Amino acid sequence: MNSRQRVVTALNHQEPDRIPFDCQFGYDAFVKLSKYIGFKKDLQDISTNTDLTVRPPINFMRELDIDLLYIGLNGGSDEPEFYYGTDQYIDEWGLKYQKINGTYGISYEAIEHPLCNATIYDLDTYPWPDPNDLARGNNLELRCKHLFEQTDFALVGKFSTSIFEQAFMLRGFQQFLIDLIADPDFANALLYKTTDIAIGMLTVGMRACGKYIQILRLAGDDMGHQRGTILSPKLFRSMIKPHFSRLYTHAKSIIQQYNPLIKLMAHTDGDVFELIPDYIEMGLDVLNPVQPLVTNMDHAILKAKFGTELSFHGGIDIQNLLPYGSVDEVKQEGIRTMRILGKGGGYILAPTHYLQPDVPPENIIALRDAVLHNGQYPFLNTNNLY
Numbered sequence: 001m002n003s004r005q006r007v008v009t010a011l012n013h014q015e016p017d018r019i020p021f022d023c024q025f026g027y028d029a030f031v032k033l034s035k036y037i038g039f040k041k042d043l044q045d046i047s048t049n050t051d052l053t054v055r056p057p058i059n060f061m062r063e064l065d066i067d068l069l070y071i072g073l074n075g076g077s078d079e080p081e082f083y084y085g086t087d088q089y090i091d092e093w094g095l096k097y098q099k100i101n102g103t104y105g106i107s108y109e110a111i112e113h114p115l116c117n118a119t120i121y122d123l124d125t126y127p128w129p130d131p132n133d134l135a136r137g138n139n140l141e142l143r144c145k146h147l148f149e150q151t152d153f154a155l156v157g158k159f160s161t162s163i164f165e166q167a168f169m170l171r172g173f174q175q176f177l178i179d180l181i182a183d184p185d186f187a188n189a190l191l192y193k194t195t196d197i198a199i200g201m202l203t204v205g206m207r208a209c210g211k212y213i214q215i216l217r218l219a220g221d222d223m224g225h226q227r228g229t230i231l232s233p234k235l236f237r238s239m240i241k242p243h244f245s246r247l248y249t250h251a252k253s254i255i256q257q258y259n260p261l262i263k264l265m266a267h268t269d270g271d272v273f274e275l276i277p278d279y280i281e282m283g284l285d286v287l288n289p290v291q292p293l294v295t296n297m298d299h300a301i302l303k304a305k306f307g308t309e310l311s312f313h314g315g316i317d318i319q320n321l322l323p324y325g326s327v328d329e330v331k332q333e334g335i336r337t338m339r340i341l342g343k344g345g346g347y348i349l350a351p352t353h354y355l356q357p358d359v360p361p362e363n364i365i366a367l368r369d370a371v372l373h374n375g376q377y378p379f380l381n382t383n384n385l386y
Contacts (some may be wrong), residue, residue: 121249147212155214
């Protein structure tokens, strides 16, 4: 099978030739791995953002045997250009970021939350990003069509902004949590705004790329931490789920319009076990990142309880295993995870986060090799781990 056939088969809960492999990169991790494998490219040409994530060149993806390729919108016409290493940056939402020099490289942290003192009346006059800015879709359809016709990657549309996370970034995390209880009218009004913009951006992307992509991935809205959900399930269902549902309903509707075979994927970190039935009810097809080192996200239980309704993407720990594990430990864990989550299809192996600079390049190669050498179906009963 080629990559596209492999991913589509797996997400239809059938067993392809092997487990699909995915990996996403932070800039510094991408540079380290490029040097390690001898990939020749002017790295200054690689654009990034305040998360420092990159979309690597196609030749790099092929060298790593990655099966998925992500496609996003262009920036808005008034969006300031971001340069890796810049000291401060203000994005199109009005969020101000400061460069932080850490042990393994730089990162960016929001230092000003422009709606921290806002009232509900201020939301009507705030300079919100325009999701329908023509610059966002400039040449997007031609680019997506080219990738569909000239490559065999499974194409993933990643068009929308977050809803919950964008709201608390604008307001400040602590204050927004207070709002959810003490000022629900303000919280709902703010969430309605961020949802409107997410729907608008998703629509722009789907109009351009809907006939070509295989997965529509919604922006990350983390609802879990290491030992449970950030909000109580009751508060999630009363305050957050209605807005998520509006986005999911729109996504499912536009999928039906352009390509009913597209699968809907969402990212939500942490222990979200109690909320998984809510995500299934909203129409989710693929759950990412299924972190292993949290309280209630045991992979075997997830597969047994939800594996007929959900596919899983991720599963490989980036907190301890990938940065600190040995090459052999990475291989063994990759094989173990494939055997649990991959039975009967419904699984794409990937790290649970985009790669950070503390991950040794040899561990990524080890994970890739575990997929290539031990991810073939049928693989569940073999005793040969490598």
